Amino acid sequence: MRILSINIIIVFLLAKVATAQQDTIKTKHWLIPKSVITQYAGSIGYLSAGVGYNLNKSGNSTLDIHYGHVPASKGGSLHIVTAKFAYRPFHIKINQHITLSPLNPGFFLSYHAGSNFDSTWDDNNYPKGYYWWSTAFRPHVSLSTELSLKSEKTLKSIGIKKLSFYSEFNTNELYFVSLFxxxxxxxxxxxxxxxxxxxIYF
Known part of the structure; x- marks a missing residue:
């Protein structure tokens, strides 16, 4: 419950900043995000926050940029930057205020920053090709479910169109190979x- 409360507070703060950007950036519309996101767990940090961009007019395809952190008390300290692509192929309208997007396939690439991570292994210490994966970069596939709530008039007055909550399963190439x-x-x-x-969409 505490994590959910923190997520919502961060999302509203990011939404306020992003809405302010809309008032100041007039010419470069592609720079203005269409949503702000916070996420708990899910391979991109103990807690992460980011912005989202629509890749088509309908908003069914999105690109999100996240920064995530894992504190030392949870196994870090880790700093993770992630680019996430998701596609929402269909929606189920529950009522005039609630819409469910049940099966949303996606792909994302995470980057672990820091001197302990690298894109390649040192061939001077290991036989060439012995370790084929990167310690810094990790490609993932994902499947999410999103429940969207249309905002009331009070939220629309500050530029917020709707609020959504989602859950997301993911795995990566290293986990797949380990399974086999x-x-x-x-x-x-x-x-x-x-x-x-x-x-939060705006």
Missing amino acids: QNSKYLGLHDIFKLGFGSR
Whole structure:
């Protein structure tokens, strides 16, 4: 509950900043995000925040840029930058205020910053090709469910169109390979991670 409250507070603060940007940036409309997001867990940080851009007029395809952090008390300290693409192929209108987007496939690439992470392994210390993955970059596939709530007049007056909450399962290429190589000891539940987030559209 505490994490959800923090998420909502951060989202509203980011929304206020982004709305202010709309008032100051008039010519470069592509720079103005269409949403702000916070997320708890889900492979991109213990807590992350970011902005979202629509890739088509309907807004069904989005690109999100996140910054996430894992504190030392949770296994860090880690700093993670992530670019996320998601597609919402269909929607279920529950009523005039609530819409469900049940199955949203996606892809994202995360980057772990810091001297302990690198894009390649040092061939002087390891045989060439011995470690094929990057410690800094991690590609993921994801599947999310999003519940959207149309905002009331009070929220519309400050530029907020709707508020949504989502859950997202994801896995990466390293987990997939580990599953195939250790199928006796690992199952699908071991390689998928779950995150929860909230988003404000404006």
